[in-house]
Amino acid sequence: MKVAEKHRAARQHILKAAWPLVGQRGFSAVGISQILEVAGIPKGSFYHYFESKEAFGEELLRIYVEEYVEKLDDILFKSEGNAADRIARYYRFWRDTQLDGQVGDKCLIVKLAAEVSDLSERMRSILEMGTATVIERLGKLIGTGQKEGSVGSPMEPDILAASVYQLWLGTTLMMKITHSSLPFDQAWLATKRLLEI
Amino acid sequence: MKVAEKHRAARQHILKAAWPLVGQRGFSAVGISQILEVAGIPKGSFYHYFESKEAFGEELLRIYVEEYVEKLDDILFKSEGNAADRIARYYRFWRDTQLDGQVGDKCLIVKLAAEVSDLSERMRSILEMGTATVIERLGKLIGTGQKEGSVGSPMEPDILAASVYQLWLGTTLMMKITHSSLPFDQAWLATKRLLEI
DNA sequence: AAGAAAATAGACGACTGGTCTAATTTTCCT
DNA sequence: AGGAAAATTAGACCAGTCGTCTATTTTCTT
Numbered sequence: 001m002k003v004a005e006k007h008r009a010a011r012q013h014i015l016k017a018a019w020p021l022v023g024q025r026g027f028s029a030v031g032i033s034q035i036l037e038v039a040g041i042p043k044g045s046f047y048h049y050f051e052s053k054e055a056f057g058e059e060l061l062r063i064y065v066e067e068y069v070e071k072l073d074d075i076l077f078k079s080e081g082n083a084a085d086r087i088a089r090y091y092r093f094w095r096d097t098q099l100d101g102q103v104g105d106k107c108l109i110v111k112l113a114a115e116v117s118d119l120s121e122r123m124r125s126i127l128e129m130g131t132a133t134v135i136e137r138l139g140k141l142i143g144t145g146q147k148e149g150s151v152g153s154p155m156e157p158d159i160l161a162a163s164v165y166q167l168w169l170g171t172t173l174m175m176k177i178t179h180s181s182l183p184f185d186q187a188w189l190a191t192k193r194l195l196e197i
Numbered sequence: 198m199k200v201a202e203k204h205r206a207a208r209q210h211i212l213k214a215a216w217p218l219v220g221q222r223g224f225s226a227v228g229i230s231q232i233l234e235v236a237g238i239p240k241g242s243f244y245h246y247f248e249s250k251e252a253f254g255e256e257l258l259r260i261y262v263e264e265y266v267e268k269l270d271d272i273l274f275k276s277e278g279n280a281a282d283r284i285a286r287y288y289r290f291w292r293d294t295q296l297d298g299q300v301g302d303k304c305l306i307v308k309l310a311a312e313v314s315d316l317s318e319r320m321r322s323i324l325e326m327g328t329a330t331v332i333e334r335l336g337k338l339i340g341t342g343q344k345e346g347s348v349g350s351p352m353e354p355d356i357l358a359a360s361v362y363q364l365w366l367g368t369t370l371m372m373k374i375t376h377s378s379l380p381f382d383q384a385w386l387a388t389k390r391l392l393e394i
Numbered sequence: 395a396a397g398a399a400a401a402t403a404g405a406c407g408a409c410t411g412g413t414c415t416a417a418t419t420t421t422c423c424t
Numbered sequence: 425a426g427g428a429a430a431a432t433t434a435g436a437c438c439a440g441t442c443g444t445c446t447a448t449t450t451t452c453t454t
Contacts, residue, residue, distance in 0.1 A: 007431085025315065025316070026223075026225075026311070026312055026315075028223070028225065028226050029312075029316075031410070031412080032412065032413095033410080033411080033412090041433095042432080042434070043433085043434080043435090044432080044433045044434050044435070045432060045433060045434095046412090046413090047412090047413070048431070048432060048433085052412080052413085053412065053413090110311060110370070111311050112311075113311070113370050114223070114307055114308050114310070114311055114312070114370060114373060115223055115311070115312060117373040117374055118221055118222065118223075118373070119222070124374060124376075128375050131371065131374055131375070153390070155386065155387075158383075159383045159386055159387065160387070162371075162379075162380060162383045162384075163364065163383055163384055163386070165367070165371075166364055166367035166368045166370075166371050166380060166383075166384055167363055167364040167367055167387075169366075169367030169370050170362070170365065170366030170369075170370065171363045171367070172367075173307070173310050173363075173366050173367065174328065174359075174363050174366060176311060176314040176315070177310050177314055177321060177324045177328055178328070179321075182359075183363060186356045186359045186360055186363075187360055187363055189352065189356055189360070190352075190357070190360030190364075190391060193350070193352060193391060194387060194390060194391050228441060228442080229441085229442065229443085230440085230442090239402070239403050239404065240403085240404070240405090241402065241403050241404055241405080241444090241445090242401080242403070242404095243442095243443090244442095244444080245400095245401065245402070249442090249443085250442070250443090
């Protein structure tokens with residue numbers, strides 16, 4: 001294996017190891033030593049793989065967003081049924097990952113948004129691009145749904161998409177507070193009514 | 198001034214001083230020494246006012262929630278107009294505090310929910326009670342609106358209230374990410390459509 | 395007014411944080 | 425295979441954390 005490849009692989013390994021830790025305790029609260037311990041990599045090596053902890057955080061978010069958008073595209077554009085069906089599938093995916101998923105699978109955006117936005121401008125802007133992408137994809141699908149008739153609401157697709165996404169974000173936050181699935185179920189009823197699906 | 202009063206006043210003073218710090222950087226990231234420095238109280242005295250940092254955090258949230266619910270009741274139940282008007286007034290209040298408000302005024306629930314829910318069971322349960330109270334109040338008003346006709350949606354008031362609150366929570370989170378007022382405006386359009394006001 | 399009790403100041407300890415430099419190990423080319 | 429160059433790691437560093445502890449000041453009681 002080439003050196004550059006090993007280097008890249010080690011980076012990925014550290015990032016993946018950090019994922020569940022950061023997902024549970026946040027970015028600042030998790031120390032580099034803990035991450036490297038879990039990853040099985042000596043502490044002193046960190047700064048050979050990342051320039052700083054912040055650069056590390058940026059990379060973590062970048063990869064998270066990238067993989068998330070990939071999964072999202074699969075659900076929204078490469079699955080069966082009409083637009084309404086696909087949106088429902090996205091909702092179920094979101095709900096399931098929050099309720100049953102492993103700690104490492106839970107939404108890093110919800111976990112980190114409040115913390116990171118006031119901490120690092122660069123990390124904030126990665127989140128900004130990520131959320132904009134998700135809303136854009138969702139808006140596109142909602143537009144399709146309106147044309148084909150599976151989405152009844154006549155509101156601007158972008159507004160609907162942003163609102164639905166924000167509703168789900170807030171719902172996830174609420175679920176962190178209440179440890180209950182009720183917020184999800186209520187949000188879904190509201191989503192259906194809002195989109196008229 | 199009696200001793201007990203001075204003690205209480207000092208506690209309040211420390212809590213108020215901590216407010217903007219915690220609102221900007223979160224709970225764990227803010228050190229006790231920084232809080233006391235801002236409050237103008239020597240470091241060593243902290244543990245005469247609070248049992249621990251966590252007990253301090255609980256008190257901070259308790260007071261925040263208490264004052265918030267007071268303001269909310271003023272807006273929702275002691276102001277002019279029908280139910281729809283009062284909900285609109287609550288929306289404007291929320292929007293204004295997030296957009297123009299001082300750092301210390303911004304919503305501590307949004308800032309701390311993700312961090313604290315996985316950190317301290319007791320702090321989480323304070324947030325849980327707080328959010329439940331807000332939703333309960335909002336639900337009551339929505340019910341009134343339905344009876345008087347200013348709220349057109351026939352959905353359960355509780356579901357509507359929870360959904361609107363979650364939407365606004367998510368909107369605030371989104372606004373932290375994007376630094377734009379657009380999410381708020383979009384969310385308000387969606388709120389009006391959802392409630393049919 | 396004087397002694398007892400409570401409250402406070404400020405240093406201190408044990409620890410953890412991110413970061414950096416010097417030493418070690420590995421790689422690669424002659 | 426030998427030695428230079430590169431990649432990796434160990435260990436120390438200093439600043440900062442929470443929480444404790446004792447000496448001093450302030451307050452209350454009689």
